[in-house]
Amino acid sequence: MSRPLLLVLIRGSALLVALLSLGVTLWTGVEERGAALAFGVLVLVGEVARWNGAGVREAAPLGAAGGLSYALLGEDAGRASHHGAFQAVAVVLGACLLGSVPHLARGEGQTLDHLARRILTVAFAAVCFQPLYGEGAFGDWIGPAYALLLLALLVLTALCGAVLAAASAHCRTRWPFGPLLREELRGLLGIGSAVCATGAVMALAVAVVGLWALPVFSLPLLLTQLSLRRYAAVRSTYRQTIDSLARATEVAGYTPSGHARRVAALSRAVGRDLGLTEPELTVLEHAALMHDIGQLSLVDPVPAGATAGLPAEQQRRIALLGGAVVRQTGVDARVAVVVERQADPCREQPLPARIVRAVNAYEEKARDAGPGGSLQALEELRLAAEYAPDVVESLARVLSRDGLTSPAMG
Amino acid sequence: MEAVPPRARVYVACVVLGALTCLLPLPASPTTWWAVALLAAVYAGCRHLARRNLAGPFYPVLLAAAFLLPPAAAALVPLPGVLFARVGQRPEGLRRSWRAAQLALAVWAASRTHGALGGRDAVAASDFPYALAPAGAAVLAFCLVLTALDGGIHALVERVPARRAWQGLFTRSLAPIGVHGLAGLMMAVLWRSPYGPVAALLVLLPMCVSWWAYAQYHRERAAHRATIRALVQAVDIKDGYTRGHSERVGQASMMIARELGMDDERVEVLRFAGILHDVGKLGVPTRLLRKDGPLTPEERRVIELHPEYGHEMVRGISFLGEARSAILHHHERLDGSGYPYGLTGGQIPESARVVAVADAFDAMTSTRSYRRARPIGAALEELERCAGAQFDPRMVTALARALDRHGWHPAVTAEDGVSVSPPVPPAADREEVRR
Numbered sequence: 001m002s003r004p005l006l007l008v009l010i011r012g013s014a015l016l017v018a019l020l021s022l023g024v025t026l027w028t029g030v031e032e033r034g035a036a037l038a039f040g041v042l043v044l045v046g047e048v049a050r051w052n053g054a055g056v057r058e059a060a061p062l063g064a065a066g067g068l069s070y071a072l073l074g075e076d077a078g079r080a081s082h083h084g085a086f087q088a089v090a091v092v093l094g095a096c097l098l099g100s101v102p103h104l105a106r107g108e109g110q111t112l113d114h115l116a117r118r119i120l121t122v123a124f125a126a127v128c129f130q131p132l133y134g135e136g137a138f139g140d141w142i143g144p145a146y147a148l149l150l151l152a153l154l155v156l157t158a159l160c161g162a163v164l165a166a167a168s169a170h171c172r173t174r175w176p177f178g179p180l181l182r183e184e185l186r187g188l189l190g191i192g193s194a195v196c197a198t199g200a201v202m203a204l205a206v207a208v209v210g211l212w213a214l215p216v217f218s219l220p221l222l223l224t225q226l227s228l229r230r231y232a233a234v235r236s237t238y239r240q241t242i243d244s245l246a247r248a249t250e251v252a253g254y255t256p257s258g259h260a261r262r263v264a265a266l267s268r269a270v271g272r273d274l275g276l277t278e279p280e281l282t283v284l285e286h287a288a289l290m291h292d293i294g295q296l297s298l299v300d301p302v303p304a305g306a307t308a309g310l311p312a313e314q315q316r317r318i319a320l321l322g323g324a325v326v327r328q329t330g331v332d333a334r335v336a337v338v339v340e341r342q343a344d345p346c347r348e349q350p351l352p353a354r355i356v357r358a359v360n361a362y363e364e365k366a367r368d369a370g371p372g373g374s375l376q377a378l379e380e381l382r383l384a385a386e387y388a389p390d391v392v393e394s395l396a397r398v399l400s401r402d403g404l405t406s407p408a409m410g
Numbered sequence: 411m412e413a414v415p416p417r418a419r420v421y422v423a424c425v426v427l428g429a430l431t432c433l434l435p436l437p438a439s440p441t442t443w444w445a446v447a448l449l450a451a452v453y454a455g456c457r458h459l460a461r462r463n464l465a466g467p468f469y470p471v472l473l474a475a476a477f478l479l480p481p482a483a484a485a486l487v488p489l490p491g492v493l494f495a496r497v498g499q500r501p502e503g504l505r506r507s508w509r510a511a512q513l514a515l516a517v518w519a520a521s522r523t524h525g526a527l528g529g530r531d532a533v534a535a536s537d538f539p540y541a542l543a544p545a546g547a548a549v550l551a552f553c554l555v556l557t558a559l560d561g562g563i564h565a566l567v568e569r570v571p572a573r574r575a576w577q578g579l580f581t582r583s584l585a586p587i588g589v590h591g592l593a594g595l596m597m598a599v600l601w602r603s604p605y606g607p608v609a610a611l612l613v614l615l616p617m618c619v620s621w622w623a624y625a626q627y628h629r630e631r632a633a634h635r636a637t638i639r640a641l642v643q644a645v646d647i648k649d650g651y652t653r654g655h656s657e658r659v660g661q662a663s664m665m666i667a668r669e670l671g672m673d674d675e676r677v678e679v680l681r682f683a684g685i686l687h688d689v690g691k692l693g694v695p696t697r698l699l700r701k702d703g704p705l706t707p708e709e710r711r712v713i714e715l716h717p718e719y720g721h722e723m724v725r726g727i728s729f730l731g732e733a734r735s736a737i738l739h740h741h742e743r744l745d746g747s748g749y750p751y752g753l754t755g756g757q758i759p760e761s762a763r764v765v766a767v768a769d770a771f772d773a774m775t776s777t778r779s780y781r782r783a784r785p786i787g788a789a790l791e792e793l794e795r796c797a798g799a800q801f802d803p804r805m806v807t808a809l810a811r812a813l814d815r816h817g818w819h820p821a822v823t824a825e826d827g828v829s830v831s832p833p834v835p836p837a838a839d840r841e842e843v844r845r
Binding site: 061065142143144146147148151190191193194195196197198200201204205208209210212213216217219220221223224227228230231234235237238240241242243244245247248251252253296325328331332 | 536538539542589590592593595596599600603604605606607608609612613615616617618619620621622623624626627630631633634636637638640641643644690692693719722723724726727728729
């Protein structure tokens with residue numbers, strides 16, 4: 001299926017579900033207004049506190065958990081509840097729309113995709129649970145078995161959510177679907193599991209103590225959300241600092257401007273193509289940013305910072321100096337290893353070091369060559385013995401796929 | 411705690427005795443042993459995870475035990491997790507028994523308070539919102555006992571006044587323990603509900619994630635600090651004789667900022683401004699920086715580019731805020747004869763005027779290859795002489811006042827450029843009460 005079609009399908013079905021639920025709910029009226037209002041407020045708070053930073057998997061865990069628990073709510077303080085699947089979706093939709101207003105006003109984030117995913121996952125959970133529950137099909141599931149049933153439903157929902165997220169990311173970025181799905185599934189172990197557990201716990205707790213359970217339990221979860229947010233914030237400042245450390249060689253006139261950032265962006269793309277995981281990609285990116293830092297220890301700059309043309313012995317010396325500097329920076333020790341070994345013979349190198357070496361050489365050869373320089377540089381890399389053939393082939397794939405002859409991201 | 415003072419040993423022994431007294435009524439009281447065993451196992455597992463991830467304390471399980479079990483049984487729950495965990499710091503036996511006794515006492519007190527207010531019935535009947543009251547009182551008792559015992563050991567080992575040691579601890583730990591208490595209450599209610607312990611254990615998952623994110627945050631922040639320091643070290647490598655200068659300028663800037671009554675966030679930003687003010691020297695050829703003897707006008711012009719280089723390097727780091735303009739303008743003078751732009755008076759950002767004074771002060775009071783250090787008094791006189799023309803008089807007075815009040819104790823900087831942190835108070839498991 002072509003990519004835009006897939007995206008249209010996802011958004012279209014979300015829109016359809018939303019309109020249908022709204023229509024049915026308006027037609028039949030809202031059951032149990034107190035519960036609907038309480039859960040609506042919970043989702044709203046979660047959405048307003050949403051974090052739109054990059055690299056955050058679940059932006060609004062409180063909103064997600066609140067929506068799912070409303071979809072799976074069977075009892076309220078011992079009395080059976082009667083809101084159906086349609087009302088669950090409609091309430092979550094209303095709260096999400098209201099909660100998106102501040103984000104839209106600030107012009108941030110991919111609100112549309114976020115909304116589509118939220119509606120489809122909540123609808124999935126509600127449709128699995130509410131009709132069967134309404135007919136009394138879960139009558140035999142009492143006590144702990146009921147708790148496990150809810151949990152199983154949520155795990156199923158989370159899996160669907162992961163597929164959905166990977167598909168929409170695939171449409172947006174054109175990165176291969178497999179690794180994206182793997183990343184999403186890995187994310188389920190962390191924040192995803194917390195969202196599932198909280199959804200189940202809230203539904204159960206409301207069944208036992210009534211709506212009092214919501215404020216009592218949402219406070220710890222709000223804390224989770226804040227912790228994650230702070231973590232994301234410090235990650236991004238850290239990344240900026242490493243960026244500027246990388247720029248030191250440029251300011252000092254050792255390397256041309258923007259070289260480190262271009263090598264980092266291209267290395268990341270190649271690493272993703274070769275199936276590295278997200279933590280490995282971070283190590284690769286940091287190493288690529290700092291791969292030239294050893295040159296700071298040289299008294300005289302290498303002409304144009306082009307290390308790929310130097311004798312092997314001197315390349316290795318600069319690499320070792322760079323590794324020593326990186327070790328002092330307190331960055332992950334794996335980054336130092338990659339920087340240190342970027343000039344080793346390619347058969348002995350770890351994969352990230354091979355990637356940095358080949359991408360660096362490509363960047364140096366291609367940048368001055370003008371139009372057609374890209375192909376010529378790739379050809380040179382293919383013929384030279386010191387670059388790993390699999391990496392060079394992946395680089396060629398990435399370049400032809402993204403049209404990144406001179407990547408300008410960062 | 412290499413050498414534990416005898417009075418601290420006596421104190422620990424007393425606490426252990428107290429904990430044992432709490433456990434005494436155990437054989438006589440009716441106890442659901444499987445619940446004790448399950449909670450103890452869960453707590454031990456969480457503790458083990460915490461050690462691996464260097465995370466803070468984790469009390470929901472203990473508080474749930476206090477809400478569910480009679481006092482003596484609840485006091486048993488923390489013991490296996492603490493007694494069988496690896497400590498890693500000597501003296502291991504003492505630390506273990508101290509920690510176990512402290513937690514046992516705290517849980518006992520919480521359970522006792524909760525029971526006395528009829529909390530156990532409220533939990534069993536899931537009587538909300540009444541159940542919140544005994545739970546709140548129990549959390550208060552737990553926090554009080556924990557911090558009082560901690561404050562005691564701090565006072566004995568480090569000889570800080572007991573009152574001060576305790577106050578800070580209590581206010582810092584109450585909010586996180588309160589949140590843990592809410593999770594513990596939810597656990598207890600679900601445990602007693604028809605859904606049983608399975609549902610109760612689910613409460614722990616989100617708590618664990620929150621906890622993990624918190625630990626990650628701290629790890630990442632430490633790495634970030636180290637990276638900033640590396641930027642400074644890179645300058646030190648090139649410019650040998652200014653070793654430690656950056657850290658000291660950071661400290662002096664911080665003192666001035668605090669004296670001027672700026673808020674904590676701004677003070678921190680100004681500290682970074684001081685630390686990073688010369689980062690642009692990375693862009694100046696090493697030969698020029700290390701040159702002995704007078705510079706030619708051409709060479710001087712090259713060196714005077716360093717504020718602009720520095721600004722170019724750090725402009726992408728958003729958290730530095732106004733520190734970035736301090737780096738760009740720290741060589742401006744009030745009369746307009748400075749560089750790079752020749753700004754005058756109020757055109758110069760306040761942060762840059764702070765750093766300029768701190769920079770000049772440290773340059774005069776530290777030994778350089780070509781001259782000896784001047785005494786602090788002489789340096790201040792020189793600053794006052796140049797105030798108005800070169801420096802902002804407000805900053806100079808602030809520095810003089812701050813030095814008068816706190817003295818000048820620049821951080822000792824080791825040979826390799828790694829600044830030696832002040833000695834960490836050695837009390838057992840300090841991080842347990844922090845959050």
